[in-house]
Amino acid sequence: MGFFEEVYKVVKMIPPGKVANYGQIARLAGNSKMARQVGWALHVNPYPGQIPCHRVVMKDGSLTKSFAFGGICVQKQMLMDEGVFVDDNFVVDMTKYKWDTEDSYEKGI
């Protein structure tokens, strides 16, 4: 279960107004290939209020259609409430809202 706890820890570290993608979480948790397991971990352990899983989106900024909390509509609502703009296609502008922690170098393009 070590990987799970790492995932939860990383997700909880995501600051408000920012979003992270599964690959990022997986990489921070130790394995870049665990993107699917990250989503699976959040799915089997939806701790409401403890893990801001609504800040975790696809690499292109798309919201997960299988969101456990009533749907992506709720997720969009929560993100918008934090200042993250989500368009009608449920896609976040990753170039502006992507969580910058270890990919800061990526912004230096």
Added chain:
DNA sequence: ACCATGACTCCAT
């Protein structure tokens, strides 16, 4: 150990 599934990601068309 094998097969099926999945909140992912990459590459080809």
Added chain:
DNA sequence: CATGGAGCCATGG
């Protein structure tokens, strides 16, 4: 840009 197939790995039957 949208869609489909393949690769990826943990979990469950």
